[in-house]
Amino acid sequence: PMTESDLARAEGKLGPLPAAYRRFLLDVPAAERREWLPHWYSAVGPLVRRNRGIRRHPHGLTVWHPDGTEHPWPADWLLIGDADGERCVFLRPDAPGVWE
16 A cells, blocks of 8 residues: 555645545555556556646646536546547536545
């Protein structure tokens, strides 16, 4: 799992991480994350790089809203993994849990 020091480095670059995500990164063994959630970022570097890139270029990754319109990546969403070019795993601050 990540350490408190790892999370402090990530939060120093991205701001506070959601509490449930923080707990997950601290508590779930790395082998289990790799087995069950292979597309989630399990190191600080990829987590920070991808989120910084999206924040600099929000049109580089868009989301489809329920009304059928496409929008730039919302600044307050946190990208926590990438399954492929079409699906990303993220946390939305206004709803609990992980979205894909």
